[in-house]
Amino acid sequence: MKIRVINRSSHPLPAYETESSAGMDLRAFLEEGITLRPLERKIIPTGLFMELPDGYEAQIRPRSGLAFKSGITVLNSPGTIDADYRGEIKVLLINFSDTEFTVNNGDRIAQMVISRHETAGWEEAAELTDTTRGAGGYGHTGV
């Protein structure tokens, strides 16, 4: 599928890094580096604007390497980009490490997965059908 996009950054469009990657890496578009102190959160611009077809969303997810090596993750993971959103794609990062971390222009800070989604309606009911699980959850089947 093709997605209409405006790229106001100085970086190439996001791309799949390997043939079968699910996510395209997103790069920070910054005039100067942004430093996150421990537990600080900041919104990082990408310079990208896009027009997803109806029935699609984009999910903004952390990169595992950045999370493991530096404690940097996407606070609202997975971030949701709605098909009717026309603003700049931004990434909300938080620093879970005990040292400060600087995001520089062009850094690959997160990944974006394009997904289909349903638009559901409601059918109100007085009762729900029985199942074996019933209301069991939160580990009720054991470890």
Ligand SMILES: O=c1ccn([C@H]2C[C@H](O)[C@@H](COP(=O)(O)OP(=O)(O)OP(=O)(O)O)O2)c(=O)[nH]1
């Ligand atoms: O990581 C994100 C999450 C959201 N957005 C943009 C696209 C999305 O369509 C819009 C709204 O996001 P969301 O619905 O998560 O935020 P909200 O707090 O519910 O705001 P709103 O009331 O505008 O929906 O913000 C981003 O650029 N990055």
Ligand SMILES: [Mg+2]
């Ligand atoms: Mg919303």
